[in-house]
Amino acid sequence: MVSEWDAHTSLTAAGDGLFGAELDPGWIVGGGVNGGYLLGVVGRAIAETVPTKPHPLAVSAHYVSASRPGPAQVSTRVLREGGSVATVAAELGQEGTTRISVLATYGDLRAMPDDVDTTAEEPVLPPLEECVPASTAPEDVRRLAPMMERFDMRFDPACVGWAMGEPSGKGHIQAWFRMADGHDVDPVGLLMVCDALPPVTFDLGRPGWAPTLELTVHVRGVPAPGWLTVSHRTRNVAGGMFEEDCEVWDSAGRLVAQSRQLAMQPRR
Amino acid sequence: MVSEWDAHTSLTAAGDGLFGAELDPGWIVGGGVNGGYLLGVVGRAIAETVPTKPHPLAVSAHYVSASRPGPAQVSTRVLREGGSVATVAAELGQEGTTRISVLATYGDLRAMPDDVDTTAEEPVLPPLEECVPASTAPEDVRRLAPMMERFDMRFDPACVGWAMGEPSGKGHIQAWFRMADGHDVDPVGLLMVCDALPPVTFDLGRPGWAPTLELTVHVRGVPAPGWLTVSHRTRNVAGGMFEEDCEVWDSAGRLVAQSRQLAMQPRR
Numbered sequence: 001m002v003s004e005w006d007a008h009t010s011l012t013a014a015g016d017g018l019f020g021a022e023l024d025p026g027w028i029v030g031g032g033v034n035g036g037y038l039l040g041v042v043g044r045a046i047a048e049t050v051p052t053k054p055h056p057l058a059v060s061a062h063y064v065s066a067s068r069p070g071p072a073q074v075s076t077r078v079l080r081e082g083g084s085v086a087t088v089a090a091e092l093g094q095e096g097t098t099r100i101s102v103l104a105t106y107g108d109l110r111a112m113p114d115d116v117d118t119t120a121e122e123p124v125l126p127p128l129e130e131c132v133p134a135s136t137a138p139e140d141v142r143r144l145a146p147m148m149e150r151f152d153m154r155f156d157p158a159c160v161g162w163a164m165g166e167p168s169g170k171g172h173i174q175a176w177f178r179m180a181d182g183h184d185v186d187p188v189g190l191l192m193v194c195d196a197l198p199p200v201t202f203d204l205g206r207p208g209w210a211p212t213l214e215l216t217v218h219v220r221g222v223p224a225p226g227w228l229t230v231s232h233r234t235r236n237v238a239g240g241m242f243e244e245d246c247e248v249w250d251s252a253g254r255l256v257a258q259s260r261q262l263a264m265q266p267r268r
Numbered sequence: 269m270v271s272e273w274d275a276h277t278s279l280t281a282a283g284d285g286l287f288g289a290e291l292d293p294g295w296i297v298g299g300g301v302n303g304g305y306l307l308g309v310v311g312r313a314i315a316e317t318v319p320t321k322p323h324p325l326a327v328s329a330h331y332v333s334a335s336r337p338g339p340a341q342v343s344t345r346v347l348r349e350g351g352s353v354a355t356v357a358a359e360l361g362q363e364g365t366t367r368i369s370v371l372a373t374y375g376d377l378r379a380m381p382d383d384v385d386t387t388a389e390e391p392v393l394p395p396l397e398e399c400v401p402a403s404t405a406p407e408d409v410r411r412l413a414p415m416m417e418r419f420d421m422r423f424d425p426a427c428v429g430w431a432m433g434e435p436s437g438k439g440h441i442q443a444w445f446r447m448a449d450g451h452d453v454d455p456v457g458l459l460m461v462c463d464a465l466p467p468v469t470f471d472l473g474r475p476g477w478a479p480t481l482e483l484t485v486h487v488r489g490v491p492a493p494g495w496l497t498v499s500h501r502t503r504n505v506a507g508g509m510f511e512e513d514c515e516v517w518d519s520a521g522r523l524v525a526q527s528r529q530l531a532m533q534p535r536r
Contacts, residue, residue, distance in 0.1 A: 057509070058482035058530045060328030062371045064348045064355045079366050080332045085481065087332045089357070089369060098347050101357060103330045103371050105481045105530075113508040115533075117472075119439060120503035171387060204385075213353065213373045214326035216484045218530045220507055235388035236523050238488055240381040241325070243526055255504050258511055260528055262326045262373075262486045265383075 003183035004150065005192075008037070009044045017076040019045045021092070025069035029147040030209035033067040035100070036195025037147070039215065042090050042102050043188040045074040050086040053106040055187040057085065060103045060216040067092070067099045084111070109187060109222050122249050123174050123231045125156045131176055132160050151196060152178050162202040173203050174231035177248075184225045191217050193230060194246045194259035200232040201242060201266055208266030213241070215261040226251035240265055271451035272418065273460075276305070277312045285344040287313045289360070293337035297415040298477035301335040303368070304463025305415070307483065310358050310370050311456040313342040318354040321374040323455040325353065328371045328484040335360070335367045352379070377455060377490050390517050391442050391499045393424045399444055400428050419464060420446050430470040441471050442499035445516075452493045459485050461498060462514045462527035468500040469510060469534055476534030481509070483529040494519030508533055 008027070012020040027037040039061050047054045072094050079087040090102040125131060131154035142148055154176040161168050175197060179185065185193055194217045199210040229249045234242045242265055248257040276295070280288040295305040307329050315322045340362050347355040358370040393399060399422035410416055422444040429436050443465060447453065453461055462485045467478040497517045502510045510533055516525040 058330065060330070060371055060482065060484055062326065062328070062347075062355050062373050079330075079369055087330050087369065101347055101355065101371055103328055103369055103482075105330050109507065115506060115508065117505040118503065119505075214328065214371075214484070214486075216328055216482070216528070218482075218509075218511055218528075220504060220509065235386065236488060236526060237385040237387075238383060238523070239377065240383065241486075241488065243486055255506070258504060258528075260484070260486075260526075 003179065004181045005179060005183060005189055009041050011045055011048065011074065013048065017049055019074040021072045021074055023067060023069045023072050025146065026150060027147050028069065029145045031066065033069060034147050034195060035063055035212045035215060036192035038067055038092055038100050039102070039195070040188060040192040042074055042092050042100065043191045045076050046088045046090055046104050046106060047188055049076040049078060049088060050081060050106050053086045053108055055107060055109045056104060056191060056217065056219045057107045058105045058216065058218050059191055060214070061100050062214050063100050063212050064098045067094060072099070109219070116254065118255055120247070120255050122253050123229050125174060125176060125229055128154055128176055130157065131155055132157055137163065150180055152180050159203060162207070167203045167205040169204060171200055171204055171234040172231070173197055173200050174229065177228045177230045185223055185228060187219050187222055190219050190223065190248055190257040193228065193248050194257055197230055197232050199263065200234045200244050204237065206266050210263040210266050213262045213264065215259060217257055217259040219257050221250070221254050221256040223250040223256045224252035237265065271447065272449045273447060273451060273457055277309050279313055279316065279342065281316065285317055287342040289340045289342055291335060291337045291340050293414065294418060295415050296337065297413045299334065301337060302415050302463060303331055303480045303483060304460040306335055306360055306368050307370070307463070308456060308460040310342055310360050310368065311459045313344050314356045314358055314372050314374060315456055317344040317356060318346060318349060318374050321354045321376055323375060323377040324372060324459060324485065324487045325375045326373045326484065326486050327459055328482065329368050330482050331368050331480050332366045335362060340367070377487070384522065386523055388515070388523050390521050391497050393442060393444060393497055396422055396444055398425065399423055400425055405431065418448055420448050427471060430475070435471045435473040437472060439468055439472055439502040440499070441465055441468050442497065445496045445498045453491055453496060455487050455490055458487050458491065458516055458525040461496065461516050462525055465498055465500050467531065468502045468512050472505065474534050478531040478534050481530045481532065483527060485525055485527040487525050489518070489522050489524040491518040491524045492520035492522070505533065
């Protein structure tokens with residue numbers, strides 16, 4: 001059975017690095033289409049462009065204009081393809097207007113050395129059944145964010161006060177995460193996971209849409225099957241902007257993705 | 269008097285977003301030209317392309333091939349220019365070969381809101397006179413890294429054991445930083461500062477050149493005049509790669525730049 005993710009990111013190859021896509025309305029959040037989903041669509045086009053380097057290692061996206069559900073075009077251009085990595089430029093456009101522009105370095109994570117010498121600490125979350133499912137969000141929130149139906153997210157109760165009007169003020173949100181249809185996330189899917197949780201500014205008492213200017217994801221391993229844990233943090237809220245650092249850990253306790261984005265602060 | 273930095277990043281505009289540059293041999297480190305310097309050259313070309321948005325907000329560079337001192341060409345292409353930000357794609361090439369490819373979002377930091385609500389903590393370093401000047405490095409190190417002559421760097425003695433063969437193993441290096449000629453660093457110059465210290469892997473007992481795959485810098489403020497403090501950390505050494513997070517704080521105690529790069533581990 002095709003996963004929902006595979007269906008929503010499916011592409012029609014038109015040759016010369018050009019692909020047709022259909023942005024699914026199920027990824028609307030606030031006024032636009034989720035930036036992580038867009039990056040996943042582009043990420044898949046890049047993987048199809050350099051098939052012997054199927055995995056994103058580092059992907060940088062700059063968000064140029066807001067996307068709408070419906071047809072989109074992805075163009076890819078190989079800047080260099082060497083023995084172990086390829087560098088590819090890509091854009092996603094709609095009706096002749098660039099939506100996001102991407103630079104990516106791809107490789108094969110299975111061919112990398114298997115050393116792990118990580119000093120980062122795995123997030124500690126209460127067991128699944130003690131966490132707060134996103135499905136308990138109020139009806140009006142869910143109507144504004146159909147994207148939430150794509151996931152099974154269980155928030156750490158210590159970081160979900162914002163949902164009850166009591167943000168912790170720490171700038172930290174973390175949750176268990178998997179796709180709603182139970183399919184496992186692959187390396188390209190991690191590009192989306194890094195932008196799936198609510199903006200970390202919710203935890204600072206600043207609800208509202210936080211437009212992403214730039215998002216870079218490093219994919220550091222093929223995720224083991226099962227639940228992921230995802231954390232968002234911010235440390236530098238200043239000048240009308242904030243950075244959001246995301247970590248994704250897999251069920252084997254490995255840090256499989258790290259991302260940072262620069263976003264505009266929600267209007268107060 | 270023109271600063272050394274301005275002289276080394278000077279450009280000849282050829283119209284249509286094309287610029288000629290001359291990569292100065294004073295930026296050689298190990299076998300190639302420092303990636304932060306290259307990013308500064310490209311960053312300056314972008315600033316000249318969108319003069320009403322002179323400051324980098326977010327700049328992502330993917331390193332495609334090693335540069336050599338001498339002539340280089342920079343091409344810029346404006347993807348979108350709005351009221352407050354512009355998104356620009358750029359490449360630096362030599363003899364028809366792409367060296368680095370860049371995506372950038374530029375704006376005017378002086379026009380941004382002046383709120384600062386940062387929870388990040390300023391690095392604590394001993395006074396300048398108690399820190400270890402890079403100029404005390406052995407002659408053979410300095411011959412391999414002429415770039416070091418561009419800066420006045422004073423390393424925190426707690427993080428410089430690697431220079432004496434006793435790395436701390438913490439994955440942390442920090443130093444006072446200014447340009448050797450005493451000129452202050454401007455926002456474009458911060459792109460270079462984020463790649464100026466030795467690789468943080470030195471502190472893990474892994475000396476050697478660490479080729480950058482990708483470097484993204486967020487510039488968050490115009491640095492106040494005077495000394496900067498710069499810190500490098502890594503938390504995820506795995507799969508033959510490591511991430512390096514850099515923070516640059518100015519003399520007024522503001523976090524003016526944050527960067528992350530993905531680099532290949534030095535060969536053991």
